[in-house]
Amino acid sequence: MMSLFPRLVFDCVQYRNNVKKVAAYCAHVEIGIFVVTKVFRAFRPLVEAIQDLDIEGIADSRLENLEHVSDIPIQKLLLRLPMPSEAERVVAIADISLNSEWETLVKLNEAAERLSKRHAVILMMEMGDLREGMDNAQFEWILNRLYLLKNIDFIGIGANFSCYGGIMATPEKLKSLAAYKARFKQAAGVENPIISGGNSSSLYLVEKEDMPAEINNLRLGEALILGRETAFGNHIFDLSDSLVSLDVELIEIKVKPSYPIGIMTYDAFGEKPQIEDRGMITRGILAIGQQDVDLKGLIPYDENIEILGGSSDHLIVEIKAGDYKVGDIVRFRVNYSALLRLSTSPYVQKRFEHLVTSVSI
Numbered sequence: 001m002m003s004l005f006p007r008l009v010f011d012c013v014q015y016r017n018n019v020k021k022v023a024a025y026c027a028h029v030e031i032g033i034f035v036v037t038k039v040f041r042a043f044r045p046l047v048e049a050i051q052d053l054d055i056e057g058i059a060d061s062r063l064e065n066l067e068h069v070s071d072i073p074i075q076k077l078l079l080r081l082p083m084p085s086e087a088e089r090v091v092a093i094a095d096i097s098l099n100s101e102w103e104t105l106v107k108l109n110e111a112a113e114r115l116s117k118r119h120a121v122i123l124m125m126e127m128g129d130l131r132e133g134m135d136n137a138q139f140e141w142i143l144n145r146l147y148l149l150k151n152i153d154f155i156g157i158g159a160n161f162s163c164y165g166g167i168m169a170t171p172e173k174l175k176s177l178a179a180y181k182a183r184f185k186q187a188a189g190v191e192n193p194i195i196s197g198g199n200s201s202s203l204y205l206v207e208k209e210d211m212p213a214e215i216n217n218l219r220l221g222e223a224l225i226l227g228r229e230t231a232f233g234n235h236i237f238d239l240s241d242s243l244v245s246l247d248v249e250l251i252e253i254k255v256k257p258s259y260p261i262g263i264m265t266y267d268a269f270g271e272k273p274q275i276e277d278r279g280m281i282t283r284g285i286l287a288i289g290q291q292d293v294d295l296k297g298l299i300p301y302d303e304n305i306e307i308l309g310g311s312s313d314h315l316i317v318e319i320k321a322g323d324y325k326v327g328d329i330v331r332f333r334v335n336y337s338a339l340l341r342l343s344t345s346p347y348v349q350k351r352f353e354h355l356v357t358s359v360s361i
């Protein structure tokens with residue numbers, strides 16, 4: 001039997017509305033979207049809530065996430081470059097993968113042949129953020145050998161921004177990506193290739209109507225679930241930014257000093273505590289910890305609650321006002337890294353609301 005709390009709550013109807021709105025704005029400038037599901041492990045109720053919308057498909061960095069929704073009839077894209085050792089599973093589970101390595105493409109081609117299945121590939125170009133992607137010479141090398149990979153459909157090119165290097169997607173960067181289009185079309189023999197211009201950090205260009213015309217695809221995760229574009233963190237397209245919340249239970253509430261008493265050495269993570277002395281305060285302990293969430297990524301809804309710190313299994317807050325008692329539930333907003341860890345923690349209950357009936361998993 002699982003505990004009721006901590007509980008991560010998703011509003012499936014608001015999620016659907018966000019995806020629908022963004023898909024419509026993007027369709028207006030002839031951009032198709034893949035809905036990126038990795039931050040919530042492709043939870044079934046959320047995938048089911050959007051499966052019939054006008055989207056290209058879902059995209060995830062983990063095969064396991066795509067696999068557990070494999071019976072949902074929607075196109076599936078693997079975002080992280082495949083491990084060569086898992087080529088056969090990639091072809092079996094994903095319809096499309098992002099690639100930049102010849103050796104891996106050879107393995108995918110062999111796997112597709114074995115499984116009598118075609119596999120589609122988008123080639124990733126390095127545009128300065130310095131995660132995955134090829135330079136022009138590597139691109140040319142691969143393009144000259146596409147004919148050797150008879151079981152692969154090369155459907156387009158793409159790039160990634162704001163992931164490792166924090167390099168922004170700008171019209172200039174995206175035009176440099178689009179400059180590879182003509183050569184790709186010629187080599188792959190595709191009339192209308194996908195030119196995939198990045199993630200949620202590219203969305204501001206759609207809003208500003210500044211997206212280069214050649215870009216016809218985006219892969220969007222964070223903006224859809226947290227309701228903000230990620231280049232500037234701005235609210236966009238009137239999306240809901242409160243469809244995910246976290247409920248945590250109070251297990252102690254006492255008036256104690258704000259400054260620890262005794263000889264100060266290190267905290268649970270080997271760091272020297274930096275603590276301000278503000279006299280006596282009301283302190284609450286909530287039943288969640290670093291094991292379940294990035295505590296720095298939690299924002300209390302009640303502004304009378306301030307996070308002081310925490311350890312593996314405890315979150316310590318100051319309660320500045322309000323009528324709180326042990327057993328009460330405190331609600332938080334979450335940022336991306338908090339949501340990622342909460343989604344993967346087996347200690348956190350998941351609840352999906354506003355379906356025909358709400359479900360917990």
Ligand SMILES: *Cc1c(COP(=O)(O)O)cnc(C)c1O
Nearest residue numbers: 036079199200219220221222223
């Ligand atoms: C995670 C990821 C995305 C989606 O990023 P968001 O910032 O969540 O929109 C897109 N493309 C790739 C390759 C990714 O790994």
